[in-house]
Amino acid sequence: MSAMTPRFTVGVNKANGRRPCREPVPFQEILPLKLKDSVSGKGDRTSEVACLQDMAVMLACFKKHDFNQALCSKEIGAFQTCYTNFMIDHTKRKNMESTMAGTKSKLPYRTLNKILKKYPSA
Amino acid sequence: MSLFGVLRKLPSFNAIHCHINFLGRIARQQPYSMYQPFVKEPTYSIEKLDQLIESGEAKKREFVPVKAARSDHNVSVFHDELTSKFINMVMEKGHKEVATKLVETAYMKIKQMQLAKYYKATTDAERAEIELNPIVIFHKALENCKPVLQLTPIKRGGATYQVPIPITENRARFLAMKWMILESREKERTVHFPERLAYELLEAFNNTGKVVKRKQDLHKQCETNRAYAHYRWG
Numbered sequence: 001m002s003a004m005t006p007r008f009t010v011g012v013n014k015a016n017g018r019r020p021c022r023e024p025v026p027f028q029e030i031l032p033l034k035l036k037d038s039v040s041g042k043g044d045r046t047s048e049v050a051c052l053q054d055m056a057v058m059l060a061c062f063k064k065h066d067f068n069q070a071l072c073s074k075e076i077g078a079f080q081t082c083y084t085n086f087m088i089d090h091t092k093r094k095n096m097e098s099t100m101a102g103t104k105s106k107l108p109y110r111t112l113n114k115i116l117k118k119y120p121s122a
Numbered sequence: 123m124s125l126f127g128v129l130r131k132l133p134s135f136n137a138i139h140c141h142i143n144f145l146g147r148i149a150r151q152q153p154y155s156m157y158q159p160f161v162k163e164p165t166y167s168i169e170k171l172d173q174l175i176e177s178g179e180a181k182k183r184e185f186v187p188v189k190a191a192r193s194d195h196n197v198s199v200f201h202d203e204l205t206s207k208f209i210n211m212v213m214e215k216g217h218k219e220v221a222t223k224l225v226e227t228a229y230m231k232i233k234q235m236q237l238a239k240y241y242k243a244t245t246d247a248e249r250a251e252i253e254l255n256p257i258v259i260f261h262k263a264l265e266n267c268k269p270v271l272q273l274t275p276i277k278r279g280g281a282t283y284q285v286p287i288p289i290t291e292n293r294a295r296f297l298a299m300k301w302m303i304l305e306s307r308e309k310e311r312t313v314h315f316p317e318r319l320a321y322e323l324l325e326a327f328n329n330t331g332k333v334v335k336r337k338q339d340l341h342k343q344c345e346t347n348r349a350y351a352h353y354r355w356g
Contacts, residue, residue, distance in 0.1 A: 056348065059345045062345055067342060083288040
């Protein structure tokens, strides 16, 4: 961290807290002036809420029957099928994303990173 | 069938990472596996093989390379996949024989207890009610212990909420087995693991006992926290 703080490269005697500094302020290259070869995937993560309705129905059934699972088998089955269907869609979508998307304007970050690694700028 | 096409070259630690990236594979899909990704798991159950031959799937799989058989893989009629998974979870430090012996002893105890009830029973109806097969009891007990949904911690605005989310089949099975083993390991000097396991399995078979209670406590907590699930996360 101390390597990243700006170092005052002007002469030590010129540094004075009582008067404003004179232009031009010397440029300090703290990080290399180069683009990274990858795109960040941070903002990409949307936590998909799945099967809320089925879950609510099932929990209501649980409450009604005092958590006796045998009496709620229909709701539990519906919840589980909802989730399996959701997972099938989810994996399908993820597999489609990881391959080279054709004419989409906004490619997912994994695809972009693969392309950037393949064709480095340097 | 030569192994050279099937096995990867022995990689050094750095080489694994490079290898994965080079082939464009998603990392973490068995990074230390010595097999190439196209090598499939073997099907060793005779039933399943017959099914594959009948349905015509076997023709498609004729020339697909298959991994070597594991020592767990058993064609016997007495082989139970769920039991071998359970034995693996009971096992510590690789002592498979000890783990097998513990679980087999537990099954024997279950059989003995059920037989005692059977001989004590007076009417035929009573006798028909009693389940003698410990494997069946084990399966039913695990089914009764499997949770239907789980809690996951989600951090929002400095606080961590326990949010109920759906659960996969594998995770539910794992939790059931884990809870069963933990309950059977509770401290009581004179009562050893197989005996405790036998008791716990029988209780779970009857939908009572500590493990089923633990599952139901989880469900109750999910029910109280159901409001959190409705937040639009993301």
